[in-house]
Amino acid sequence: MVRRLPREARRAQLVEVGIRLSRRLPFEAIGAAEIAAAAGVSKALVFHYFPTTEELHAAIARHEAARLLADLETDPALPHDQRLRIGLESFITHIERSPASYRSMARGAASSAVLREVYEDARQGVCTMILRALGVAADPPAGVVLLLRGWIAMVEEMTLLWLDEASVPRETLVTLLHHAGLTNLPAALETEAAGR
Amino acid sequence: MVRRLPREARRAQLVEVGIRLSRRLPFEAIGAAEIAAAAGVSKALVFHYFPTTEELHAAIARHEAARLLADLETDPALPHDQRLRIGLESFITHIERSPASYRSMARGAASSAVLREVYEDARQGVCTMILRALGVAADPPAGVVLLLRGWIAMVEEMTLLWLDEASVPRETLVTLLHHAGLTNLPAALETEAAGR
Numbered sequence: 100m101v102r103r104l105p106r107e108a109r110r111a112q113l114v115e116v117g118i119r120l121s122r123r124l125p126f127e128a129i130g131a132a133e134i135a136a137a138a139g140v141s142k143a144l145v146f147h148y149f150p151t152t153e154e155l156h157a158a159i160a161r162h163e164a165a166r167l168l169a170d171l172e173t174d175p176a177l178p179h180d181q182r183l184r185i186g187l188e189s190f191i192t193h194i195e196r197s198p199a200s201y202r203s204m205a206r207g208a209a210s211s212a213v214l215r216e217v218y219e220d221a222r223q224g225v226c227t228m229i230l231r232a233l234g235v236a237a238d239p240p241a242g243v244v245l246l247l248r249g250w251i252a253m254v255e256e257m258t259l260l261w262l263d264e265a266s267v268p269r270e271t272l273v274t275l276l277h278h279a280g281l282t283n284l285p286a287a288l289e290t291e292a293a294g295r
Numbered sequence: 296m297v298r299r300l301p302r303e304a305r306r307a308q309l310v311e312v313g314i315r316l317s318r319r320l321p322f323e324a325i326g327a328a329e330i331a332a333a334a335g336v337s338k339a340l341v342f343h344y345f346p347t348t349e350e351l352h353a354a355i356a357r358h359e360a361a362r363l364l365a366d367l368e369t370d371p372a373l374p375h376d377q378r379l380r381i382g383l384e385s386f387i388t389h390i391e392r393s394p395a396s397y398r399s400m401a402r403g404a405a406s407s408a409v410l411r412e413v414y415e416d417a418r419q420g421v422c423t424m425i426l427r428a429l430g431v432a433a434d435p436p437a438g439v440v441l442l443l444r445g446w447i448a449m450v451e452e453m454t455l456l457w458l459d460e461a462s463v464p465r466e467t468l469v470t471l472l473h474h475a476g477l478t479n480l481p482a483a484l485e486t487e488a489a490g491r
Contacts, residue, residue: 241462246471248456249449256448257441266437275442275483282478287471 110148110158113138117159118166121200126156126214128199157213160204164221167193171228182232184277187254190225191273194258205255222251233284246287250280306344306354309334313355314362317396322352322410324395353409356400360417363389367424378428380473383450386421387469390454401451418447429480442483446476 104112116138120129130152131145138145149155170189173182194201204218226247230236235243254276261272300308312334316325326348327341334341345351366385369378390397400414422443426432431439450472457468 241460242467242471245453245456245463245468246475249453249472249475252452253445253449257445260441260444264437267441271438271486272441274486275438275479276445278482278486279442279445279475279479282482283471283475286474286478290467290470290474 109144113140113145113148114158114162117155118163118197121159121163122197123199125199125203126159127203129156129159131155153211153213156211157217160200160214160217160221163197163200164217164224167221168224168228171225173232175232179232180277180281183229183280184273186229187276187280188273190254191258191269191276194255195262198259198262201255202259205259222248225251229284233288235288240288242290243284243287246283250276250283253279305340309336309341309344310354310358313351314359314393317355317359318393319395321395321399322355323399325352325355327351349407349409352407353413356396356410356413356417359393359396360413360420363417364420364424367421369428371428375428376473376477379425379476380469382425383472383476384469386450387454387465387472390451391458394455394458397451398455401455418444421447425480429484431484436484438486439480439483442479446472446479449475 113134116134117129120133120137124133131142131149134145134155135142145155149158167190170193171186173185175182177185204214226244227236229247230239230244233243257272257276261267261269309330312330313325316329316333320329327338327345330341330351331338341351345354363386366389367382369381371378373381400410422440423432425443426435426440429439453468453472457463457465
């Protein structure tokens with residue numbers, strides 16, 4: 100017999116099971132049946148909490164995104180270049196942990212508008228976090244925001260390709276991306292300052 | 296009455312009509328009916344050349360990709376930084392011209408495996424072209440290939456965001472991306488040389 104859990108605890112448990120599944124399966128392969136089997140509960144119970152597959156996927160993706168943002172937090176006492184490197188390592192680790200679902204979100208299988216929204220919010224969150232670290236979150240120069248978004252896309256693309264091909268050591272991946280962030284963010288701040 | 300055209304010419308005409316439609320519509324909105332109406336022919340004729348919507352989209356995308364690669368060719372006599380800037384401007388112009396279908400391909404609505412393949416081939420083509428310009432196409436260092444792919448993703452992401460928001464002048468977009476390419480490609484060549 101399935102142990103009875105309070106409502107919030109049960110919901111959290113099902114989402115957690117979904118997150119674990121998303122580490123090896125793309126979202127398209129995660130439905131109520133898979134969650135039910137992995138959690139040892141009935142499909143009806145899963146449907147009770149998540150009436151549609153889209154709601155299920157959105158809940159999993161939102162929790163993953165919240166975890167990503169928490170993982171990316173770095174010690175404000177450290178110098179910028181170190182914070183960028185530590186945050187970058189966490190970002191890569193995050194994508195490494197759930198390549199299938201991250202790929203679904205980043206590269207197209209996410210035909211769901213809700214998932215695209217969650218994903219867009221997560222990217223905005225990462226962007227805001229870096230702008231805060233740079234001290235320009237209140238009134239960020241448009242070019243810097245644009246460049247940050249470009250750099251985030253670069254991190255995603257290179258990490259996903261690297262996971263496919265493992266063509267360079269992980270250290271080289273980190274160094275290339277770290278360098279790209281370090282050389283371009285200050286330049287973007289300058290370009291903006293000059294243009295204002 | 297519809298004028299009779301030789302087979303290849305008719306096919307080319309239908310693809311051309313598709314390319315023009317793709318400048319304002321995403322692929323999902325382009326079917327045999329839309330091609331037929333825009334070309335002034337019957338739907339049956341469109342089906343004769345493109346039995347499935349997927350084949351139609353793939354043909355449009357392949358021709359667009361070939362045109363992109365042709366547009367990106369630059370004079371080998373020019374210095375690298377100028378070639379990069381000229382090629383970059385052409386790339387941005389290309390995305391600007393067909394934002395809807397480019398977005399479909401780059402960002403997810405492309406649920407078709409064939410379209411994803413065409414798109415992947417196009418990115419590889421851009422990558423090879425730049426490696427050739429750098430003189431390392433025969434045996435490209437893996438880190439440089441990875442970085443180039445990251446930079447291409449950056450160009451796509453920033454151009455698509457810029458088309459949505461127009462938050463900076465076009466010149467700033469070009470300068471930021473040009474700088475990102477110029478500062479990172481040589482660094483990637485060095486990182487690779489050091490690691491070998």
